[in-house]
Amino acid sequence: MSDTTYSPSPATGAYTAPAAAGAVHSTLTIPGSKSLTNRELMIAAIADGPGRLIAPLHSDDSRRMIEALRALGIGIEESDGDGEFGPDLVVTPAPLRGDATIDCGQAGTVMRFIAPLAGLAAEDVHLTADESALHRPMGAMITALRDLGVDIDDEGTWSLPFTIRGHGRIRGGRIEIDASASSQFVSGLLLAAPRFDVGLHLVHTGDHLPSLPHIDMTIESLSRRGIRIERPATGEWLVEGGVPRAKEIAIEPDLSNAAPFLAAAMVTGGEVSITGWPLHSTQPGALLPDILQAMGAHVGRHSGTMTVRAGDGIRGLDLDLSAASELSPTIVGLAAFADAPTTIRGIGHIRMHETDRIAALIGNLTALGGEVEELSDGLRVIPRPLHGGAWAAHHDHRIATTGALIGLGVPGVVIDDIGTTAKTLPEFTRLWERMLDGTAASDTVVGGTGA
Secondary structure (H helix, E strand, C coil), X not given: CECCCCCCCCCCCCXXXXXXXXXXXXXXXXXXXXXXXXXXXXXXXXXXXXXXXECCCXXXXXXXXXXXXXXXXXXXXXXXXXXXXXXXXXXXXXXXXXXXXXXXXCCHHHHHHHHHHHCXXXXXXXXXXCHHHCCCCCHXXXXXXXXXXXXXXXXXXXXXXXXXXXXXXXXXXXXXXXXXXXXXXHHHHHHHHHHCCCCEEEEECCCCCCCHHHHHHHHXXXXXXXXXXXXXXXXXXXXXXXXXXXXXXXXXXXXXXXXXXXXXXXXXXXXXXXXXXXXXXXXXXXXXXXXHHHCCCEEEXXXXXXXXXXXCCCCCCEEECCCCHHHHHXXXXXXXXXXXXXXXXXXXXXXXXCCCHHHHHHHHHHHXXXXXXXXXXXXXXXXXXXXXXXXXXXXXXXXXXXXXXXHHHCCCEEECCHHHHHHCCCCHHHHHHHHHCCCCCCCCCCCCCCC
């Protein structure tokens, strides 16, 4: 086995989104879930022995997590030989050593998950990120860790970069947190909580908690490894102290990364199938079939393959996407071609993602002739004839893929930096172009992927 990091080669730079010559008909395989990969890496790092992740994601975000855990002393090796999406990963726990600088890049899961774990290290851990990601909210996490007794030097900024002065342990106990800005604050604390001396009693105090499926995903992943978590009330969690069991875990395909491909069927009047669709999933992307059906698609699942076929048109509707806000850029792309306005609510927090996604979507669509109204917690898309032009990715993978979706029906859309898709799907362009070629059911792509 090797401890090198498998790295697909993504397309980079400006990308003229290919316009569809007709209805697409394609069956594709999507690589593993970023959200599951990074959660399972975290849990495996504090388990009672070596574990294996089967078909994990290999992308910028997962690479950042691997590098962060290695910096803390965790052994992570690639298995000999490559699967269709790159090698499996073998994770060997070890005492957390600290004395490290960790660059989180653009990865919210890394900055929010590693911070509590770093409090268990025996020495200082300095956390930083790409300049374009330093704006992402961290104040709630800093406050929560200080309430747990963790010493953090943030120079009064309440944001990255900061230094965690680890003492090898965190006592745990009851704390309150306002996680309205990101469910990752809750997940990060829950993931490290089994190794706190007395576990954790976590209470969310805000009036809004986005992306609840991601918290369910965290709880399910911990429970699968023997960690007991109780939920005595809405927004409240009790985690018993303990050591997660080492296991072999297979990572599901990323269902949110499947969104633009399934939406492509509706934009072009065709049919797209995604293999390996789980029967049950805590991924927010599991809500896609119901959403697309409500917007006019015909949806079916057979033998683990999810198929979306275009209906008579794309229907505008009123949607609350608070549970699956990462799908909102794709839904906005679909709404641009709908027969009536579409209102998307419950997504105000996406203003603080990789970019202000609401502002980016409004700016890009308006520049192409579209009409979008900003709401306090979302936006309203009024369909208008669109024309080609520049589409700014804003360092955001989901904004970039939405540009490609718009480009299917609007010739001449040029995405300024398609390389940003490497954050969660390094070979997006290859998969996108295979879809347009109408490749056969056996076609797959090497690469990978929501919160």
